[in-house]
Amino acid sequence: MVVWTEFERSTIQDIFSKINYDVVGPAALSRCLIVYPWTQRYFGGFGNLYNAAAIMENPKVAAHGRVVLKGLELAQKNMDSIKATFADLSKLHSEKLLVDPDNFKLLTDCLAIVVAAELGEDFTAEVHAVFQKFLAVVVASLRKQYY
Amino acid sequence: MTSLSAKDKDRVRAFWAKVSGKEDEIGSDAFSRMLVVYPQTKTYFSHWKDLSPGSAQVQKHGKTIITAVADAVTKIDDLTAGLLSLSELHAYKLRVDPGNFKILAHNLLVVLSIKFPKDFTPEVHVAMDKFLAAVARALSEKYR
Numbered sequence: 001m002v003v004w005t006e007f008e009r010s011t012i013q014d015i016f017s018k019i020n021y022d023v024v025g026p027a028a029l030s031r032c033l034i035v036y037p038w039t040q041r042y043f044g045g046f047g048n049l050y051n052a053a054a055i056m057e058n059p060k061v062a063a064h065g066r067v068v069l070k071g072l073e074l075a076q077k078n079m080d081s082i083k084a085t086f087a088d089l090s091k092l093h094s095e096k097l098l099v100d101p102d103n104f105k106l107l108t109d110c111l112a113i114v115v116a117a118e119l120g121e122d123f124t125a126e127v128h129a130v131f132q133k134f135l136a137v138v139v140a141s142l143r144k145q146y147y
Numbered sequence: 148m149t150s151l152s153a154k155d156k157d158r159v160r161a162f163w164a165k166v167s168g169k170e171d172e173i174g175s176d177a178f179s180r181m182l183v184v185y186p187q188t189k190t191y192f193s194h195w196k197d198l199s200p201g202s203a204q205v206q207k208h209g210k211t212i213i214t215a216v217a218d219a220v221t222k223i224d225d226l227t228a229g230l231l232s233l234s235e236l237h238a239y240k241l242r243v244d245p246g247n248f249k250i251l252a253h254n255l256l257v258v259l260s261i262k263f264p265k266d267f268t269p270e271v272h273v274a275m276d277k278f279l280a281a282v283a284r285a286l287s288e289k290y291r
Contacts, residue, residue, distance in 0.1 A: 034269040035276055052270050109253055113272065116257045117264040125176075125183040125200060128257065132184050 002137050004079055011130040016076050019118050024111070025069030026062035030055045031110040039103055068107070075138050083141045090145035101143045108135040151277055156223050158274035163220045165266055166259070173258050174213025175206045181254040188247055216255070219282050226285035238289035245290065248283035255279065 004012075033040050034052045043049065046060040055061055071089065078085040093099045112131060116123045123131075151159075166173065179200035182189050195204045215233060222229025237243055256275060260267045267275075 031269045031272060035273040052268075052273075056269065112253075113257055113260045113267075116260040117267065120261055120264065123257075123261055125180040128180060129184040 002080075002082070007126075008130045008133065009079065011127055012076055012079065012134050015115065015119070015127070015131060016073060018122075019115060021066060021069050021073075024065075024114050024118060025067070026065035028107065028111040028114045029065035029068055030058070030061050031114060032107045033061065035110065036103075036106045039106060042097065042099055042103075072111075072138065075134070075141075079134075082137050083144055086138070086141040087145060090142050093142055094146040101139075101146055104139040104142055108139055111135065151223065151274075151281055155274040155277050158271055159220060159223060159278045162263075162266060162271045162275065163217065165263065169262060170213045170217055171210045173255070173262060174211075174216070175200075175209030177251065177255040177258045178209035178212055179205045180258065181251050184254065185250050188250060191241070191243060191247075212251070216279075216282065219285075220278075223278065226281055227288055230282065230285040231288075234286050234289045237286050245283060245287045248286060249280075252276070252279035252283065 033043070033049060033055050040049050043061070043064075046058060046064075048054040048058060049061075074085060075082045093101070112128070112135065115131065116128070119127070182192070182198055182205065183200065189198050192198055195202070197203075198205060200206075215230075219226060219230060227234075256267075256272065256279075259275065260272075
């Protein structure tokens with residue numbers, strides 16, 4: 001069972017209240033597709049991913065970025081049961097989407113960088129550490145149903 | 148993995164020119180941040196009294212690291228040769244598990260993202276990520 005301190009809970013709530021979902025979701029996903037181009041293998045139906053500009057302008061990427069962030073918000077709203085909350089999502093990624101779970105870390109690294117840009121100096125080491133813990137729990141939960 | 152293209156090198160050099168002047172604070176922030184966010188990295192510094200971000204040793208070591216990274220930018224055309232003595236230091240004396248190079252690189256990128264939200268575009272991000280991975284590879288050269 002993941003134990004969250006009061007500071008950690010309020011920090012995560014704070015981060016999610018401050019970030020613009022329409023900016024962060026699309027930016028993180030497009031950054032992942034640009035910085036780690038092999039992740040594009042999962043988005044064959046998304047059309048033009050030919051270069052960075054195309055990826056950043058691609059409406060399907062942007063829409064899916066928002067979907068991903070909504071998923072993270074679900075974890076934020078269920079911090080004491082992220083594993084259970086994500087059980088179906090984990091099965092989906094493993095059995096249907098067939099995503100290599102090592103890719104989750106690539107996306108969360110990009111998320112940290114994008115949130116850092118959004119929050120600027122407010123993204124202190126302490127805030128960063130809490131966010132990193134949250135993302136690690138999310139990733140572990142998404143990995144849980146892989147066999 | 149992949150080697151640096153001419154465009155990657157241009158992007159790294161151009162972006163680093165913008166960083167110039169802020170290197171010390173970036174180095175100190177990235178290093179101290181790493182010790183906080185990835186506490187397992189503290190195991191390499193158990194001989195230091197104070198591992199908090201404000202400590203003089205932590206600040207100084209951050210500067211040492213970023214000075215080496217800045218130097219690596221100037222040696223970007225042959226990192227293996229340019230970082231030879233540093234590689235020997237890390238391999239025979241420090242013996243830092245190379246997985247930690249990635250962790251430090253990530254923290255550097257986070258700090259660069261904070262300090263340069265407009266300039267740290269996805270294109271610059273991928274070039275810098277590749278560069279830091281190449282530096283890590285050069286540092287690991289002598290490990291075995």
